[in-house]
Amino acid sequence: MTGLRLSLNQATVKHLTLDQVVGLCQRHEIEAVGLWRDRVAERGLAPAAAAVRAAGLHVSSLCRGGFFTHADAAARAGALADNRAALTEAAELGADALVLVSGGLVPGSRDLGLARRMVADAVAELVPVAQRLGVRLGVEALHPMFCADRCVVSGLGEALDLALQFPAEAVGVVVDTYHVWWDAGLAGQIARARGRIACFQLADWVLPLPADPLLGRGHLGDGHIDLAQITAQVLAAGYRGFAEVEIFRQEIWDAPADETAATVRRRFGELLG
Amino acid sequence: MTGLRLSLNQATVKHLTLDQVVGLCQRHEIEAVGLWRDRVAERGLAPAAAAVRAAGLHVSSLCRGGFFTHADAAARAGALADNRAALTEAAELGADALVLVSGGLVPGSRDLGLARRMVADAVAELVPVAQRLGVRLGVEALHPMFCADRCVVSGLGEALDLALQFPAEAVGVVVDTYHVWWDAGLAGQIARARGRIACFQLADWVLPLPADPLLGRGHLGDGHIDLAQITAQVLAAGYRGFAEVEIFRQEIWDAPADETAATVRRRFGELLG
Numbered sequence: 001m002t003g004l005r006l007s008l009n010q011a012t013v014k015h016l017t018l019d020q021v022v023g024l025c026q027r028h029e030i031e032a033v034g035l036w037r038d039r040v041a042e043r044g045l046a047p048a049a050a051a052v053r054a055a056g057l058h059v060s061s062l063c064r065g066g067f068f069t070h071a072d073a074a075a076r077a078g079a080l081a082d083n084r085a086a087l088t089e090a091a092e093l094g095a096d097a098l099v100l101v102s103g104g105l106v107p108g109s110r111d112l113g114l115a116r117r118m119v120a121d122a123v124a125e126l127v128p129v130a131q132r133l134g135v136r137l138g139v140e141a142l143h144p145m146f147c148a149d150r151c152v153v154s155g156l157g158e159a160l161d162l163a164l165q166f167p168a169e170a171v172g173v174v175v176d177t178y179h180v181w182w183d184a185g186l187a188g189q190i191a192r193a194r195g196r197i198a199c200f201q202l203a204d205w206v207l208p209l210p211a212d213p214l215l216g217r218g219h220l221g222d223g224h225i226d227l228a229q230i231t232a233q234v235l236a237a238g239y240r241g242f243a244e245v246e247i248f249r250q251e252i253w254d255a256p257a258d259e260t261a262a263t264v265r266r267r268f269g270e271l272l273g
Numbered sequence: 274m275t276g277l278r279l280s281l282n283q284a285t286v287k288h289l290t291l292d293q294v295v296g297l298c299q300r301h302e303i304e305a306v307g308l309w310r311d312r313v314a315e316r317g318l319a320p321a322a323a324a325v326r327a328a329g330l331h332v333s334s335l336c337r338g339g340f341f342t343h344a345d346a347a348a349r350a351g352a353l354a355d356n357r358a359a360l361t362e363a364a365e366l367g368a369d370a371l372v373l374v375s376g377g378l379v380p381g382s383r384d385l386g387l388a389r390r391m392v393a394d395a396v397a398e399l400v401p402v403a404q405r406l407g408v409r410l411g412v413e414a415l416h417p418m419f420c421a422d423r424c425v426v427s428g429l430g431e432a433l434d435l436a437l438q439f440p441a442e443a444v445g446v447v448v449d450t451y452h453v454w455w456d457a458g459l460a461g462q463i464a465r466a467r468g469r470i471a472c473f474q475l476a477d478w479v480l481p482l483p484a485d486p487l488l489g490r491g492h493l494g495d496g497h498i499d500l501a502q503i504t505a506q507v508l509a510a511g512y513r514g515f516a517e518v519e520i521f522r523q524e525i526w527d528a529p530a531d532e533t534a535a536t537v538r539r540r541f542g543e544l545l546g
Contacts, residue, residue: 110499116457145418147455148497149480158457182420184389184431207422211484224421226383 002235006268007060009034009201009246013257018043020257022055028261032058032242034201040089049092060242061138061174061199062086062095068122069103069115069152076118079103083126090135096241097138097198098130099174104149115152120162127170138198139163140174143182145213156180156189163196172198175234176246178205178217181225190233197239201246202227202268210250217247220267231272243272275508279541280333282307282474282519286530291316293530295328301534305331305515307474313362322365333515334411334447334472335359335368341395342376342388342425349391352376356399363408369514370411370471371403372447377422388425393435400443411471412436413447416455418486429453429462436469445471448507449519451478451490454498463506470512474519475500475541483523490520493540504545516545 008030010021018039025033033052040048040062052059065086070076083100090098102119105112123137130137141159142151153159159173173196180186190197204223209216220227231243245264252260281303283294291312298306306325313321313335325332338359343349356373363371375392378385396410403410414432415424426432432446446469453459463470477496482489493500504516518537525533 105497110497110502112455112457112499143417144455145416145482145486148478154455154457161457182385182417182427184385184427205421209418209486211482213418213482213486224378224383226385 002231002272004231004235004243004272005032006030006265007032007034007058007242007244008261008264009061009063009244010036010039011063012245012247012252012264013260014253016257018048019051022051022057024257024261025057026055027258028265030261030265032060032244034061034063034244034246035059035093035095036063037086037089040093045089045092049094052093058242059093059095060244061097061099062090062093064099064101065137066100067103069106069118071107071109076122080122080125083122084129087126087129087133087135091133095135097136097172097174099138099140099199101140101142102151102153104147104152112152119152120165123162123166123171127166130170131167136169136198137171138174139171140176141179143179155183156193157185160189160193160196168195172196174199174201176201176203177225177227177230178203181205181230186230187233190230190237194237197234197237197241199244200234200239200241201244203245203247206249215248215250217249219247219252219263220245220271227271243268275504275545277504277508277516277545278305279303279538280305280307280331280515280517281534281537282334282336282517283309283312284336285518285520285525285537286533287526289530291321292324295324295330297530297534298330299328300531301538303534303538305333305517307334307336307517307519308332308366308368309336310359310362313366318362318365322367325366331515332366332368333517334370334372335363335366337372337374338410339373340376342379342391344380344382349395353395353398356395357402360399360402360406360408364406368408370409370445370447372411372413372472374413374415375424375426377420377425385425392425393438396435396439396444400439403443404440409442409471410444411447412444413449414452416452428456429466430458433462433466433469441468445469447472447474449474449476450498450500450503451476454478454503459503460506463503463510467510470507470510470514472517473507473512473514474517476518476520479522488521488523490522492520492525492536493518493544500544516541
């Protein structure tokens, strides 16, 4: 018994509306949910927040902010404005964290250092807003296969190097097993993340990778990741939040949502409950 | 002018026989070649070595050894025997290094530590053989997207941690831009690799990734990697060997080999010559 509590990230059942996800969580006795901004916007922020609250659901994360790396100043300013809006939404929803995916290389550039400095500058801009609203930014490291086009923060150590420049209550990191499991230094980085883990996301690494490697995730236990070990390390680092199951996979999206939720819950209990 | 000299890894023109690759290098005034064991075996080891020597070609690497991670002892012993044979071949060919791809997770296991210890044990077994034959082992870090099924050594730092346990003349590392470019700590690891770079391989990272991510490489300059910067770091670390262009890509395999060699040579000259 790890005592870890399950949250369902709504991307796992991405064809459902917000109200449908809320109903799904209630039917399957899942206490928390990770929300996506497009589904919140579709419902309307205030009604969405009210629906979640009325159902007694905790919001373990809002996905997502970030995408800071743009060549022109207007696009960078636009990204910051969008992230300020996302922080407002996260505050209204009572989310534990706003998940940040940094963005890839600046279009037309091969300069990783430039992209990484842009990300740090953007996070610095957002910190006062996050503090004022009482929302925590969660810097997510994505798997290095997404470095060029999606996220130049490629390992938990890098995410932490960034987060540690700011107050702990304003900036933490997201530990997503699909993205970080391969790292020989992972145990050390998780220990170093004590007090900084804003969100813990679970998915398995299933081979072969599909044509779109974003969709290579699978149900817990179907792949190659030692999820129990990583979870034990996260708990040993003092994390007491929810564990969000977030799976992007076509076959799972094609399955009935109640079947998916039942599988998520059963596997979570078997492996980590 | 970097002074760096070009080598053509034969996987870039994988449909050619050894003799055809030798002819191709001669026609395009490429001084060195990276060879693959299957093509050497097809020609016969002694005739292959004679053909390469007669053409005045240097052998910058032999690809490849490794794949040490097996569940049963017989398979592990078989892998070691195969690697001993590969060392003999590398000695006969006068190759600068035998490239080692470690192997992925042990079949049926999610234990990265176990797989990594197996790799270290196997390298330790091979070191005396390598020393006796005067061949250098090159531990290659593969991109983390291959960690589960192909190579549990996922970053240059890890490859170095392993190599540094052994004498420098016996064990070095392979720096392959396709595999390591994303690493925020890369510059520091290359500096730390002084005296240990056994082989330097070049390919670009081209998006979108194909269904088989092994084939996502592209001609130098077609992708997202700052090859000039990484090359400068490798040279600053004292590397004076060849730079091998090694590209696995279906469109390049489908192109006429002379066109490919001309493009390889031109891009290398433009970017790194």
